[in-house]
Amino acid sequence: MKIGVSELIVVLIVALLVLGPDKLPRYARKLGAALAEFRKASDAATKEIRENVVEPLEEAQRPLREAMEPVEELDRAVKGNLKEVKTSLEQIGKAPRKASTPEAEPVAASTPEAVSSEPVATPEVSL
Numbered sequence: 001m002k003i004g005v006s007e008l009i010v011v012l013i014v015a016l017l018v019l020g021p022d023k024l025p026r027y028a029r030k031l032g033a034a035l036a037e038f039r040k041a042s043d044a045a046t047k048e049i050r051e052n053v054v055e056p057l058e059e060a061q062r063p064l065r066e067a068m069e070p071v072e073e074l075d076r077a078v079k080g081n082l083k084e085v086k087t088s089l090e091q092i093g094k095a096p097r098k099a100s101t102p103e104a105e106p107v108a109a110s111t112p113e114a115v116s117s118e119p120v121a122t123p124e125v126s127l
Helices: 005-019 024-091
Strands: none
Touching: 005 024
């Protein structure tokens, strides 16, 4: 919540009316000192929490992260291989691409690279 200039002026006028012009500077100094003390206490609490909670947790997580690196690399490699296999499987049964140039020779049927247009019989497995 932010306090604008108009709200601050209203608060100062009310404080001046309630406390009077003689006591207002003294209470303003006390309020400033209290806010400074509060800031010191909150900074000290933040520092203590950081030192006693956050840093030990980060230190405990470091070996786990280092241990996970090979697993993550393996995961990326497996996903890459799966993507290649999926692409290869999607290409099965599709007609091979024809050469765009007329001087390209068709692949002979006797070469191992030739793809047969006959369906391949797969053994059926019964459970």
